[in-house]
Amino acid sequence: MTAPTENIKVRRVDFDVSKIIRYYSNNNIFGTHYINAMHIVFPEGEKFFIRSAKRYLDQIKNNPTLVDRVKKFIGQEGVHHKEHEKFWNILEGMGLKPYRLAKIYDTIAFKYLENGLFKLLPKKRAELLALSVTTAAEHFTALLGDGGLRSNPFGDLSPDVKLLLQWHCAEELEHKSVCFDLYQEVGGDYNTRVAGMVIASVLLWFFLFGGQMYFVANDKEKDWKKIPSDFFEFWKAFLNSEGVNNIGKMYLDYYKKDFHPDDHDNYQLAEDFFKEHQAYFEKMGVAV
Ligand SMILES: [Fe+2]
Numbered sequence: 033m034t035a036p037t038e039n040i041k042v043r044r045v046d047f048d049v050s051k052i053i054r055y056y057s058n059n060n061i062f063g064t065h066y067i068n069a070m071h072i073v074f075p076e077g078e079k080f081f082i083r084s085a086k087r088y089l090d091q092i093k094n095n096p097t098l099v100d101r102v103k104k105f106i107g108q109e110g111v112h113h114k115e116h117e118k119f120w121n122i123l124e125g126m127g128l129k130p131y132r133l134a135k136i137y138d139t140i141a142f143k144y145l146e147n148g149l150f151k152l153l154p155k156k157r158a159e160l161l162a163l164s165v166t167t168a169a170e171h172f173t174a175l176l177g178d179g180g181l182r183s184n185p186f187g188d189l190s191p192d193v194k195l196l197l198q199w200h201c202a203e204e205l206e207h208k209s210v211c212f213d214l215y216q217e218v219g220g221d222y223n224t225r226v227a228g229m230v231i232a233s234v235l236l237w238f239f240l241f242g243g244q245m246y247f248v249a250n251d252k253e254k255d256w257k258k259i260p261s262d263f264f265e266f267w268k269a270f271l272n273s274e275g276v277n278n279i280g281k282m283y284l285d286y287y288k289k290d291f292h293p294d295d296h297d298n299y300q301l302a303e304d305f306f307k308e309h310q311a312y313f314e315k316m317g318v319a320v
């Protein structure tokens with residue numbers, strides 16, 4: 033099964049999240065700050081994905097379909113980081129210091145690690161490893177997309193935030209195989225693919241949960257009495273959601289030599305999401 037090219041659409045969405053309440057996820061401190069960490073980690077990560085894929089665009093000689101899919105992947109990721117960055121000013125207004133966290137993340141992940149990689153390795157090796165980290169991270173976002181649409185682990189969210197997250201989930205599913213196919217097309221080997229996954233696994237969870245803790249620590253209005261119950265409820269919801277339970281097996285599939293993202297049959301989840309919310313997006317002036 034291959035994702036038809038026409039299923040990847042760049043939708044110029046514009047969500048209104050200006051009126052979100054402080055604890056917009058289930059009124060839970062940990063749940064909200066976990067999603068707040070995503071608003072910081074995803075945008076810079078997506079800019080890295082775009083850089084890593086773009087380098088290879090003019091090396092694809094006889095596969096116009098793949099060129100088209102890579103361009104649409106770049107288009108979708110461009111809109112994703114723009115929408116998540118909308119939260120930065122809102123969080124700044126809440127005194128949560130998102131810009132400082134973004135600077136710390138940028139310095140560690142991109143100034144030191146990404147640049148260090150390019151200084152340490154020959155250019156071609158570094159470019160391939162960067163693409164393999166991107167391919168692995170795209171596997172993660174597809175897993176999160178699957179989980180987010182299948183069972184809504186975010187709980188009771190402000191409607192616009194929920195639709196923004198699920199729109200992102202759906203588009204991650206639509207383009208989940210693009211970087212993988214690009215990696216294969218440019219001759220990426222299995223060992224580098226696994227190395228990319230090890231790096232992505234460590235960094236993604238480090239920054240997501242580190243970011244969550246950063247926001248909890250910087251949240252001067254948190255109710256200390258709610259900390260133990262919110263912490264327990266966040267982890268209970270997170271670990272018990274159907275989507276998260278699937279993630280373990282789907283994650284490990286990536287290590288199979290003959291794995292392909294299309295082995296996971298979940299394009300339908302994205303299609304169903306856009307069908308269900310067609311009117312909402314049309315009101316925004318976006319054809320789904
Ligand atoms: Fe994305």
Ligand SMILES: [Fe+2]
Nearest residue numbers: 109170173204
């Ligand atoms: Fe993506």
